[in-house]
Amino acid sequence: MIQVAVMGYGTIGSGVVEVLEVNRDRIAEKTGQEIAVKYILDLREFPGDPHEEKLVHDFSVIEKDEEVQVVVETMGGVNPAFAFVKACLMSGKHVVTSNKALVAAHGTELLEIAREKNINFLFEASVGGGIPLIRPLTQSLAGEQIQEISGILNGTTNYILSKMAKEGQNFETALRKAQELGYAERNPEADVEGFDTCRKITILTALATGREVNYEEVSTEGITWITDTDFKYASVLNTSIKLFGTSRVEGDNVSVYVCPMMIGPDHPLFGVNDVYNGVMVRGNTVGTVMFYGSGAGKLPTASAVVSDIVEIAGHLADNIAIGWTERKQELMPMEALSYRYFIRFAGTAKEKLPDIQAAFGKVETAELPGMDEFAVLTEKMPEKRYRKLAAAFTDIRQMIRCDL
């Protein structure tokens, strides 16, 4: 029997307890032993909860109990999660977490402790919820040179953008709907400003390069400035606008960024709508593969946590190689990258196009009936060049990068 402690009895933590119960037989068959929850750590009381007797309020009970072999951290946030997780690893307990903030900020150190102690620190649930993603990336694609990872990694923003695309809503209305349905927090900043996606693409990049990536260095834009007018153009152009977390690797040149991206129907992530997540990975020999599923939600995320527990059951006495070292990954500035650009100009195409073409070169144009503006799609050019050219125009209303 493997004794587990769950720290944090919120949505994900209670989901983990539920999945361990519902799939008890299947898990026992796979691991050859029972996985039992011994403690649940939470500051709150849960009177009447079927697991009430397992509840403890004092972390040291878990830390000191040598029978506890695996600790699940589903508290969220960096403090006190970091201190607790570090203490568990130091005392020789395997740790599984769903906490992307913790992994993005302290993954390097925690993985290093796990290696030294010959135990495991796993975090499949921290990116892409229930989608098997980290294990395929670190194991199935272990021999690949990863060239690009692009992901729709945040269900809240994808829901909002999908609503805007399908129903013509503006950002505020779609956000309110997402809040009503419980898809968005009362304070939605972490999602809509791209911070959540930033943590996740940071984690994936560290796994792909094997080096530490500082999430504070990742150029991060959210979706608050995307409008219903943008989606009217997107519809005319048969494109969509998604919030992408992307990392591109060319030898030692690695760039990571989060920003809205205009994509066409041939892009593997075009059909990823509503609260779903999708991650595209391009390797030098495997080509393009894509993973899709529920990127959040109680049971899907809990299922990913449980998959890590199951893996640890087969590696109780050895460290699974993750390949994320203390070596620091330098990031290229966003200015060095090249995109196509969707640009909206005030005025009429007839009047402005000659100047625009003189500056940007060949462009596609799009117009909406009855609007005092028009849009162009440029050819691919370095961001640095775009910024220099755009600075000369005072009538630009919007710019969205394109992967078309």
Added chain:
Amino acid sequence: MIQVAVMGYGTIGSGVVEVLEVNRDRIAEKTGQEIAVKYILDLREFPGDPHEEKLVHDFSVIEKDEEVQVVVETMGGVNPAFAFVKACLMSGKHVVTSNKALVAAHGTELLEIAREKNINFLFEASVGGGIPLIRPLTQSLAGEQIQEISGILNGTTNYILSKMAKEGQNFETALRKAQELGYAERNPEADVEGFDTCRKITILTALATGREVNYEEVSTEGITWITDTDFKYASVLNTSIKLFGTSRVEGDNVSVYVCPMMIGPDHPLFGVNDVYNGVMVRGNTVGTVMFYGSGAGKLPTASAVVSDIVEIAGHLADNIAIGWTERKQELMPMEALSYRYFIRFAGTAKEKLPDIQAAFGKVETAELPGMDEFAVLTEKMPEKRYRKLAAAFTDIRQMIRCDL
């Protein structure tokens, strides 16, 4: 250093040698040791090939060389692959194969030998080419109760159906185009009759249930009878027609079948076009996840073979639990399953609809201008009931099952 022998120097075998070379550094970093090809077994000569000196024609050279720890089987077909692979395993060598025919026919026995010998028999490349699929299914989703696997598992038929959908071609023209491009064999039977998909869904089902599945018991229909007229209706109905390999699991009730399926834009596999493969997996707690990528091709398939070699490098002295036992899985007859049905009738809707509705109940209708026929979409009903009802109509031109 791990010494490898490659049996079969065709497209995939030479791809494996190439991927091991191209990604040598990355693989060495991940596995901590060099992977070196010692022998290449093929009956043919390859004068001038850079690996000519590794070529052997006699299998026993590989079998008897104790330095060879891993054997890659990329010959295809059951004979002599089965005898060679069995002999390798018996002599304590790990085996990696891309050969779905071998795995579907003899997987149970070969996995049993590997378990007894405490070595590994891996076959990630046998289903879905380069898509990480078998490892996510057996490891990441190990604790899940798998309820459904539906896959577009054959790139040739998916290319043909995509051509028919996009360009209005009939089956014969699309097949010829696929043959010209090298996507279809001169003798395309294994692909277009669904036999290839049958082997692959058999393998996935055995992995999901942990039991042996006899591919000869899988109800298998191909795409040769799908017409350009069917796709005209599909276009009107905003649906598409794909060749599905599906297995559905409800407790001990398992059904596996291969047949064309009409699906709508909300289905996760709707956007899987051309030679790409996609596999949807539904688990009881993870919900729906989907995997997408190149289902064939030299380098993607070779990349999957290499991922198995890399995994074995970390398990040279232990058997990785695959969970596919000798216990036999009984299959439910297709008649017990329920679908919606797309049915084309000769004549006019006005004249025939009353009889059709009297028999099938509520239906949606679709008509094409200038045709002496029309189509209906029924509600969901058991196949047994459909067959009984349909037997009373002499004017049915086509029936395609629907997952709408």
